Amino acid sequence: MIETKHVDFYYSSFHALKNISMMMEERTVTALIGPSGCGKSTFLRLFNRMNDLIDDTRVSGECLIDGEDIYSKSVAVDELRKRVGMVFQKPNPFPKSIFENVAYGLRVNGTRDRSFIARRVEDSLRAAALWEEVKDKLRESAFALSGGQQQRLCIARALAVSPSVLLMDEPASALDPISTSKIEELIASLKQDYTIVIVTHNMQQAARVSDKTGFFMMGELVEFGDTKKIFSDPVNEQTRNYVNGRFG
Amino acid sequence: MNRKMKQALAFATFRLLGVLVVGVLFSILGFIIYNGAGVINWKFLSASPEEGMSAGGIFPAIVGTLWLIAGSIAIAFPIGVMSGIYIHEYLGNRWIVKVIRVMTNNLGGIPSIVFGLFGMALFVHAFGFGDSILAGSFTLGLLVLPLIIRTTEEALKAIPDTYRAGSYALGAGKLQTIFRVTLPVALPNIITGLILSIGRVSGETAPILFTVAAYFLPRLPSGIFDQVMALPYHLYVIATSGTDIEASRPMAYGTALVLVMIVFMMNLLATVSRLRLGKKTKMD
Numbered sequence: 128m129i130e131t132k133h134v135d136f137y138y139s140s141f142h143a144l145k146n147i148s149m150m151m152e153e154r155t156v157t158a159l160i161g162p163s164g165c166g167k168s169t170f171l172r173l174f175n176r177m178n179d180l181i182d183d184t185r186v187s188g189e190c191l192i193d194g195e196d197i198y199s200k201s202v203a204v205d206e207l208r209k210r211v212g213m214v215f216q217k218p219n220p221f222p223k224s225i226f227e228n229v230a231y232g233l234r235v236n237g238t239r240d241r242s243f244i245a246r247r248v249e250d251s252l253r254a255a256a257l258w259e260e261v262k263d264k265l266r267e268s269a270f271a272l273s274g275g276q277q278q279r280l281c282i283a284r285a286l287a288v289s290p291s292v293l294l295m296d297e298p299a300s301a302l303d304p305i306s307t308s309k310i311e312e313l314i315a316s317l318k319q320d321y322t323i324v325i326v327t328h329n330m331q332q333a334a335r336v337s338d339k340t341g342f343f344m345m346g347e348l349v350e351f352g353d354t355k356k357i358f359s360d361p362v363n364e365q366t367r368n369y370v371n372g373r374f375g
Numbered sequence: 376m377n378r379k380m381k382q383a384l385a386f387a388t389f390r391l392l393g394v395l396v397v398g399v400l401f402s403i404l405g406f407i408i409y410n411g412a413g414v415i416n417w418k419f420l421s422a423s424p425e426e427g428m429s430a431g432g433i434f435p436a437i438v439g440t441l442w443l444i445a446g447s448i449a450i451a452f453p454i455g456v457m458s459g460i461y462i463h464e465y466l467g468n469r470w471i472v473k474v475i476r477v478m479t480n481n482l483g484g485i486p487s488i489v490f491g492l493f494g495m496a497l498f499v500h501a502f503g504f505g506d507s508i509l510a511g512s513f514t515l516g517l518l519v520l521p522l523i524i525r526t527t528e529e530a531l532k533a534i535p536d537t538y539r540a541g542s543y544a545l546g547a548g549k550l551q552t553i554f555r556v557t558l559p560v561a562l563p564n565i566i567t568g569l570i571l572s573i574g575r576v577s578g579e580t581a582p583i584l585f586t587v588a589a590y591f592l593p594r595l596p597s598g599i600f601d602q603v604m605a606l607p608y609h610l611y612v613i614a615t616s617g618t619d620i621e622a623s624r625p626m627a628y629g630t631a632l633v634l635v636m637i638v639f640m641m642n643l644l645a646t647v648s649r650l651r652l653g654k655k656t657k658m659d
C-alpha cells in the first residue's frame with residue numbers, strides 16, 4: 128500500500144506539489160490525470176525517489192510504502208528502487224541484448240546464479256507478454272524490436288527484480304494503437320500481483336485500466352476517487368470539465 | 376537573381392570548395408607517394424640507417440615511433456577517459472567544470488615545443504627518467520590528454536539521460552551505471568578521440584626532441600629507460616642535416632610515406648573497431 132500525507136515538493140523555489148494526501152491500495156491500478164505541467168510525473172517519481180537525481184529539490188510530508196517512510200534515513204535508495212519499478216514514457220532499453228536487458232537489474236544487484244537469472248528472464252518476459260515473440264532471439268539487440276515490444280521489454284526488465292509496485296509514466300504515449308492495447312491488457316493482468324500507478328493523458332485509457340483516479344491541477348490533487356465515479360459523476364467542476372475534454 | 380539560382384550558386388560554391396579540400400589532401404598524399412614509394416622496400420623497412428643516413432633503412436625509427444604511440448596512449452587514455460567521466464558524470468554542472476574546461480582548452484592550445492621543454496624539466500630531470508621512452512611517452516601523453524578528456528566528455532554528453540534513468544530505476548548505483556550502460560554506449564565516440572590522439576602523437580616532433588628522440592641510434596631500445604629514434608624527428612634530421620642532404624632526400628620521402636601509412640593504419644584499425652562497437656551499441 129502506498130500512502131502520502133501532506134506531501135509538498137519543490138524544484139528550488141518552484142512549488143510543484145502542494146499538500147498531497149492520497150492512498151493507493153495493494154493490487155489496484157491508480158491513474159493520475161491532469162493538464163500538462165500539473166505535477167503528475169513529479170508525484171510519480173516520489174515513490175522510487177527518482178526526484179533525488181535532480182539537483183536542488185526538496186520534499187516534505189510523509190511518503191509511505193507498506194507503512195515505511197521511504198524518505199527516512201534508514202532506507203537504502205537502491206533497495207527501494209528494486210521494490211518500486213518504473214516504466215518510462217519513451218521505451219529506453221539498454222544497448223544490450225534482449226536477455227541482458229532483462230537480466231540487468233539482477234546482475235547489478237549481485238545475482239550470479241545463471242540458471243536463476245535465466246529462469247527470471249523467462250518468467251519476466253512471459254509476465255510482460257513478450258516471451259513468445261522473442262524466445263528465439265534472446266541474444267539479439269533490444270533495438271531490433273518494435274517500439275511496442277521495446278516497451279514491454281522495459282516492463283519485463285522492471286519485473287525481473289521482483290518489485291511490488293510498478294510506476295508507469297505515460298507508458299503508451301509513444302506507441303501505436305495496437306501496441307497500446309497490448310500494454311493495457313498487460314496492465315490488467317499485472318494488477319493481480321502488483322500495485323500499479325500510471326500517468327496518462329488518455330482519458331479512455333485511464334477509464335479502461337484503472338480502479339482509482341486522481342486528478343491533478345497546478346500541483347494540487349483536485350479530486351481522487353473511484354475511476355467510475357470520477358468519469359461519470361465527479362464532485363468537482365474542474366474535474367468534470369477535464370474528463371469531458373473541455374480543457375487541458 | 377531568383378532563389379533557385381542563388382541556391383544553385385551556393386551549392387556549386389560548396390561543391391567546388393569541397394573538391395578543392397579533397398584535391399589538396401590527395402595532392403599531398405600523391406606527392407609523398409610519388410617521391411617516397413621508390414625507396415620503400417623490405418630493406419628500407421627492416422634495416423638500420425647506414426652511410427650517414429643516406430642509405431639503409433629506418434627500422435629503429437619505426438619501432439621507436441610505435442613505442443611512443445603505445446607508451447603515451449597507455450598513459451593518457453586511461454587518465455583522460457577517467458577524467459572525462461569524473462567531470463561529466465560526477466561534477467555535472469558545477470562552476471568548477473567550467474574552470475576545468477577552460478584550463479584543458481588552454482592546455483590544448485599550448486605549442487608543443489613548450490610541452491617538450493616542460494617534459495624535459497619534469498620527466499627527464501626532476502623525475503630522473505633521463506632521455507627515455509618513459510619521459511617521451513609522458514610528455515606526449517600530456518600533450519594529448521586535453522583531447523582525450525574533451526572527446527570523452529562530449530561522448531558522455533551525447534548519451535540521453537533516459538539510459539541513466541533506466542539503470543538507476545532498477546536499483547543500479549552510479550558506478551554500475553557508468554560501467555555497464557554509459558561507457559559502453561559512449562565507447563565508439565571515445566575511440567574517435569583515441570584515433571585523433573594517435574595521429575597527433577605519431578607526428579609530433581617538438582615534444583620528443585628533448586625527452587627521448589635520438590639523432591642516430593641504429594639499434595632497438597632495450598627498455599623504457601632507453602632512447603629511441605622516431606619517424607618525425609628522423610625525417611627532420613635527414614631533411615635538414617646529415618652528411619649528404621641530396622643523397623638522403625629520397626630517404627626522407629620514404630620516411631614520410633611510412634609515417635603517413637602508420638597513422639593511416641592506426642586510424643583504419645580504430646575506425647573498424649569503432650564501427651563494430653557502434654553496431655552493437657547503436658542508439659535509436
Ligand SMILES: Nc1ncnc2c1ncn2[C@@H]1O[C@H](COP(=O)(O)OP(=O)(O)OP(=O)(O)O)[C@@H](O)[C@H]1O
Binds near residue numbers: 143162169
Ligand atoms: N527538473 C525540473 N526542474 C525544475 N522544474 C521542473 C522540473 N521538472 C518539472 N518541473 C516543473 O514542475 C512542474 C510539474 O512537472 P511534471 O513533469 O511533474 O508535470 P506533468 O504533469 O508530468 O506534465 P506532463 O503531462 O507534461 O508530463 C512543471 O511546471 C515543470 O515545469
Ligand SMILES: [Mg+2]
Binds near residue numbers: 167168169
Ligand atoms: Mg509527465
